[in-house]
Amino acid sequence: MQPKDWLDRWQMSQIGFHQSEVNCYLRRYLNQFNLKPGDRIFLPLCGKSHDIAWLAEQGYEVIGIELASIAIEAFFNEFELQYQQFESDRFILRKSGNIMLLEGDYFDLQAEDIEGCRLVFDRAALIAIDEANRARYCRHLRDITAPGTDMLLVTLDYDQSVMSGPPFAVSQQEVLQHYQPDYQIDFLEQQDVVDEQPHWREKGLSVLLETACRLSRR
Ligand SMILES: C[S@@+](CC[C@H](N)C(=O)[O-])C[C@H]1O[C@@H](n2cnc3c(N)ncnc32)[C@H](O)[C@@H]1O
Known part of the structure; x- marks a missing residue:
């Protein structure tokens, strides 16, 4: 997936990944991270997710990065937020209250752009990155976040020979491989979500495992 492929998907409204409600793991596990109101939360590859608005409503400062201007503008429009x-030099920034969304490439982010961030919420970001770039994505995340920045990560795993991504399959083993050197990793919950969308079975999948992990930065 090149940046243009994602922009095309937004242009053609091919956004099956978008959830029309707040992510269930975010609701369930956020309180495990001992955050305070006003703490900063970073959402890589944020799309127009409802999680952005929900976190802001909880009193956190939210910063997201997203390639597609369509997604960012849709987010502000759908939540009726003036910005x-x-x-x-690297981004177009749109800000409304305690929400700041950066339009641009995640790989151009520098530590100063997300300074002070206490938590990363990665839902459908790591699994949106193809295998060739996934180690680079993880290294970059480590490089731009400070020690002490924890992460709530949601991944999907399935038989990649049956379906090509995105979303790409990322196993628990792969999560350990990328992140274990820098994080203590706890697998919080795993469920088979193959029946949540009819097209998964139509594509030939019989199992689609969704995993929520808590990563505590060493
Ligand atoms: C699978 S979607 C997930 C969006 C969001 N996290 C959610 O839960 O709805 C991945 C998003 O990443 C964006 N994206 C892909 N590569 C990117 C990059 N290098 N920098 C910034 N955004 C990127 C795409 O435009 C897309 O909106």
Whole structure:
């Protein structure tokens, strides 16, 4: 997947990954991270997710990065939020209250862009990255976040020979491989979600495992 492929998907409204409600693992496990109101939460590859608005409503400062202007503008429009727009050398920034969404490439982020961030919420970000770039994605996340920045990660795993991604299959073993050197990893919950969308079985999958993990940065 090249950036243009994602932009095309947004252009053609091919956004089956978008959830029309707040992510269930975020609701269930956020309180495990001992955050305080005003703490900053980073959502890589954020789309127009309802999680952004929900976290902001809980009193957190939310920063997201997303390639597609369509997604970012749709987010503000759908939640009826007025925003201010700025430009930096690398991003277009749109800000409304305690929400800041950066339009641009995740790989261009620098530590200063998400300074002070206490938690990363990765839902459908790591699994949106193809295998060739996944180690780079994880290294970059470690490089731009400070020690002490924990993460709630939601992944999917399935037989990649049956269906090509995205979403790409990321096993628990692969999560350990990328993140164990820098994080203590706890697998919180795993469920088979193959019946949540009819097209998974139509594509030939019989099992689609969704896993929520808590990563505590060493
Ligand atoms: C599978 S979607 C997940 C969106 C969101 N996390 C959610 O839960 O709905 C992946 C998103 O990442 C964006 N994206 C892909 N590569 C990116 C990159 N290098 N930098 C920023 N955004 C990217 C895509 O445009 C897409 O909206």
